[in-house]
Amino acid sequence: MQLLNAQTLARLSGVKLRARAVMEGVLSGLHKSPHQGQSVEFSEHKEYAPGDELRHLDWKAFGKFDKFYIKRFEHETNLRAVMLIDASASMGYSSGGLSKLEVAKVLAGTLAYLLVRQQDAAGLAVTHGSSCSDLPPRSAAGHLTTLLETLEGLSPQGTTDLAAAADHLAEKVTRRSLLCVFSDLFDDRPDGLRRLLQLRARKNDLAVFHLVDPSELSFPFDDPTLFLSMEDERRLEVNPREIKQSYLEELGAFLAESRKACAEADVDYELVRTDEPLDSVLLRFLARRQGRRR
Amino acid sequence: MTFANPWLLLGASAALVPLLVHLFDRRRPRPHPFGAISFVLRSQRRTASRLKLKRLILYCLRTLILLALPVALARPEWRREVGASASARGPAATSIVLDSSLSMRWSDGKSLFLRGREEAREALRDLLPEEPANVVLCGPLVSPPPPPTSDRAQLRAQLDEAEPSYGPSDLVRCMELGARSLEESPLPSKRLVVISDFTQGSLRLEAPPPTVAGPKGERIRPEVVLRDAARGEQALPNRAVVDLKVEPALQVGPRAFQFTFTVRNFSSEPVKDLEASLKVEGQVVAKGFLDISGGGTAQKSLTHRFDSGGLFTGEVSISADALAEDDRRAFVLNAPKELRALVVNGSPSTVRYRDEAFFVEAALTAPGSPLHAAVRDVDSAFREDFSSYQVVLLLNVPAPTKEQSERLGEYVRQGGSLFLSMGDNVAPETYNQRLGAVLPRRLRDVKTSVDPSELDAAARAAKLANFSSEHPVFTPFTGRAREGLMSSRFYRYVLLEAEAVQKGEIGAVLATLEDGAPAVAVAARGRGRVMLFTSTVDRDWGDFAIRTSFLPLMQRFCAFLAGSLDEREEHRPRVGETLSLRLPKEPEVERVASPSGGEVPLSSEPDGPVQVGPIAEPGVHTAFDSSGRPLAAFAAVLDPSESDLTRIRREELTQHFGEDTVRTAGGQGAERKAPFWTWLIVAAAAAFLLEGVLLRR
Incomplete structure (x- = not known):
């Protein structure tokens, strides 16, 4: 599988990924820093007024115009982004095309590529059940290769434990970062998503990519079916036609609840069907973030 | 319950299929x-209970579908206990009694009789091949049916030829005849199928149900199946003309008549503005409207004046309803011809009220009288041509001469009529000599009961003791009119001998006085009639002339003598009855034609009346002589009891026959009750649809 297909990258090349909030960074980049004056990027001239720092006085301008002008600079920072991949067994479900995990890997890899390309730092966190592994954010080109190889090696296993992933990220991400969560959110624990959204309270920027298979959305089964759980031993023999209406109501309520929880926590929420074009998913996401920044 | 195709019940085992599928269906679902x-x-948790109920309903519906279809195809039929026991007894000899009374002509587009005939055909079809049957057509005349036969074609032909009658029927009698005919069948089981509208007049519930002789001679009740030709209709609305009176309307004219007819509404709904009309000789001559309350009666009078005398036929009618036959009533009417009477005044007087002819002239020329009176003194009278008068009245006339007497005798023998009243000018012996050939009886003496000048003359005067109320002259004198006539006082009168003057028929005494002396005697002489009144027709010998009965009685004396009272005799036989028709011996009645042109049976005894009938149709019947000349006519009327279409309640029938044997109509039509198996098919179809709906949900 080619994670970063040329077509997708070509359509995303004109897009500037900008963080919504001002973040601390060491390296200058495309992202605006709240600390003016530390960058070498000239911004504008301002007529001197008492109190201004004399070290910013533009002597060349004084020589030309015989007036004092203060030079002002717009300092740029680096963005730190961490891609949290839910690699539980339910993410391996596929009704024909890409599985949810595969889609998550493509989306996370593409975003990491874009970030590193504009010299931002991209990291990776993977959750399998209660255990988590991570790759710290870096902006080096070599790091991107490592990150992509790690993504390539992921396989679905274990249960979904969003609370454990949230705890892990809270411990590891000490600086303000963009956290992109790729998951189907099928966590039987009632507070999993809520714990994850609490990371927003720690000044992190959070985006949730909710991955859903088309069959999970439409429940297109007719014949009596023995449904097997992908994460545990649960199983159920049922006539799908008899419960279809009820299932769709339950799932609709879950999706609505997830969207509402994200909105209340000021978190970007993107419902991703695994059969829709991924470039359009990313374009929609980036366009929304750019719009929010303005 | 019985089944027409019992072997198809095997298909009902398919009802086990859903259960077997449920028990043994172990298809492995796809993991x-x-x-x-x-x-x-x-x-699944949320819908579990609902799904369980749904599955149970689906199971029941599928079982119902698979059970109902084969049972319906087997054509089940509910049969009462009676039927069940009858079928258990084997085939039954059957008598089909079909009511053909007038009420079966009631029609709402299709007459009850046609429906009843269909019922009879169906009853015939329902019989087993080994069951013999006969048909009893139950009308006003019913004859014992032949023994039951297996010739179905003959029975069907008999039904095809059957027609409803115009008279009443007696179902009890018909059932008895049917039951009796069944006794001739060797089959032990007997059955009576009665098809009727079951109106109040058709069945006498007070009579016991029919019985047949059992194997040991004991009386047992046959199976009775009642088929309702009215197909359960609660009420059969009807109104009818139930009575008609035709009376002279003297206030309108001498030949005016008032037709008063009674209309009864047998339904509970009131009728408004019901049109009534009077037809004479096919022409509507008067119309009117009447309102009748529900279940009530109303009378209507229509008047018509005839321009000339003679025999007229006609009918009164109301707007036709479902039973049109009883909405009209025919009549035959003799409008009086003008009669010319010659009044011979034997004691004229210049004082009018003392004139012998004063009261007679006043009576004969009263308004409405058909008589035209010519008053003459004795000399003038005997110069008249008697043949131009129908009646000659000799009032206190001295005995005519021999020549005059012969003229009078010849006049009477040729058909003229003579009326004689007594008085002081009458000499009995001379009368006997001159007019002995025509007098009803010999005159004897003049008797004085009391001198009118005496104080208590009124109390001691002779009065009428008796009169022949059946004679046409006296028939109207009943009640108060009779009292008025009987209170007339006679101070003097002529006694009569007990025999005729000469060889001949002795005259009949129509009225007698208290002492037994005749007051009125009458005799036929040749082709004429002679009447003798033994007192005076003025106030000389009594006060009869000033009594109210004097006027009508004098008119009737003359009408009788002229023969027009005989013509006024009305015959109104009911359909089904036999009429005794008194007609002159010459010419003899050859035939009597019914309104439809058919001939009515005739029988006659020597010197007796002609027996006409039984009459089968309502309307005007005409008697003809051998040359085709009409001799007499009469109007037959319907029995009003047949117009009452109040139905006998099913409970009453059940109670009467002891068991619930009433079967509703089995013919075709929208009112026919759907058989049980159709409901099974409907149930299966409904279950099928419901199952589809449930499966889609």
């Missing part, structure tokens, strides 16, 4: 790992 299984589990 499918699914990420969102939590939602599947939650949905």
Whole structure:
């Protein structure tokens, strides 16, 4: 599988990924820093007024115009982004095309590529059940290769434990970062998503990519079916036609609840069907973030 | 319950299929790992109870479908206990009694009789091949049916030829005849199928149900199946002309008549503005409207004046309803011809009220009288041509001469009529000599009961003791009119001998006085009639002339003598009856034609009346002589009891026959009750639809 297909990258090349909030960074980049004056990027001239720092006085301008002008600079920072991949067994479900995990890997890899390309730092966190592994954010080109190889090696296993992933990220991400969560959110624990959204309270920027298979959305089964759980031993023999209406109501309520929880926590929420074009998913996401920044 | 195709019940075992499928269906469902299984589990928990109920309903519906269809195809039929026992006894000899009374002509587009005939055909079809049957057509005249036969074609032909009658029927009698005919069948089981509208007049519930002789001679009740030709209709609305009176309307004219007819509404709904009309000789001559309350009666009078005398036929009618036959009533009417009477005044007087002819002239020329009186003194009278008068009245006339007497005798023998009243000018012996050939009886003496000048003359005067109320002259004198006539006082009168003057028929005494002396005697002489009144017709010998009965009685004396009272005799036989028709011996009645042109049976005894009938149709019947000349006519009327279409309640029938044997109509039509098996098919179809709906939900 080619994670970063040329077509997708070509359509995303004109897009500037900008963080919504001002973040601390060491390296200058495309992202605006709240600390003016530390960058070498000239911004504008301002007529001197008492109190201004004399070290910013533009002597060349004084020589030309015989007036004092203060030079002002717009300092740029680096963005730190961490891609949290839910690699539980339910993410391996596929009704024909890409599985949810595969889609998550493509989306996370593409975003990491874009970030590193504009010299931002991209990291990776993977959750399998209660255990988590991570790759710290870096902006080096070599790091991107490592990150992509790690993504390539992921396989679905274990249960979904969003609370454990949230705890892990809270411990590891000490600086303000963009956290992109790729998951189907099928966590039987009632507070999993809520714990994850609490990371927003720690000044992190959070985006949730909710991955859903088309069959999970439409429940297109007719014949009596023995449904097997992908994460545990649960199983159920049922006539799908008899419960279809009820299932769709339950799932609709879950999706609505997830969207509402994200909105209340000021978190970007993107419902991703695994059969829709991924470039359009990313374009929609980036366009929304750019719009929010303005 | 019985089944027409019992072997098809084997198909009902298909009802076990859903159960077997439920028990043994072990198809392995396709396993499918699914990420969102939590939602599947939650949905299943949420819908589990509803699905359980749905599955149970589906199971029941499928079982119902698979059970109902084969049972319906087997064509089940509910049969009462009676039927069940009858069928258990084997084939039964059957008598089909079909009511053909007038009420069966009631029609709402299709007459009850046609429906009844269909019922009879169906009853015939329902019989087993080994069951013999006969048909009893139950009308006003019913004859014992032949023994039951297996010749179905003959029975069907008999039904095809059957027609409803115009008279009443007696179902009890018909059932008895049918039951008796069944006794001739060797089959032990007997059955009576009675097809009627079951109106109040058709069945006498006070009579016991029919019985047949059992194997040991004991009386047993046959199976009775009642088929309702009215197909359960609660009420059969009807109104009818139930009575008609035709009376002279003297206030309108001498030949005016008032037709008063009674209309009864047998339904509970009131009728407004019901049109009534009077037809004479096919022409509507008067119309009117009447309102009748529900279940009530109303009278209407229509008047018509005839321009000339003679025999007229006609009918009164109301707007036709479902039973049109009783909405009209025919009549035959003799409008009086003008009679010329010659009044011979034997004691004229210049004082009018003392004139012998004063009261007679006043009576004969009163308004409405058909008589035209010519008053003459004795000399003038005997110069008249008697043949131009129908009646000659000799009032206190001295005995005519021999020549005059011969003229009078010849006049009477040729058909003229003579009326004689007594008085002081009458000499009995001379009368006997001159007019002995025509007098009803010999005159004897003049008797004085009391001198009118005496104080208590009124109390001691002779009065009428008796009169022949059946004679046409005296028939109207009943009640108060009779009292008025009987209170007339006679101070003097002529006694009569007990024999005729000469060889001949002795005159009949129509009225007698208290001492037994005749007051009125009458005799036929040749082709004429002679009447003798033994007192005076003025106030000389009594006060009869000033009594109210004097006027009508004098008019009737003259009408009788002229023969027009005989013509006024009305015959109104009912359909089904036999009429005794008194007609002159010459010419003899050859035939009597019914309104439809058919001939009515005739029988006659020597010197007796002609027996006409039984009459089968309502309307005007005409008697003809051998040359085709009409001799007499009469109007037959319907029995009003047949117009009452109040139905006997099913409970009453059940109570009467002891068991619930009433079967509703089995013919075709919208009112026919759907058989049980059709409901099974409907139930199966409904279950099929419901199952489809449930499966889609």
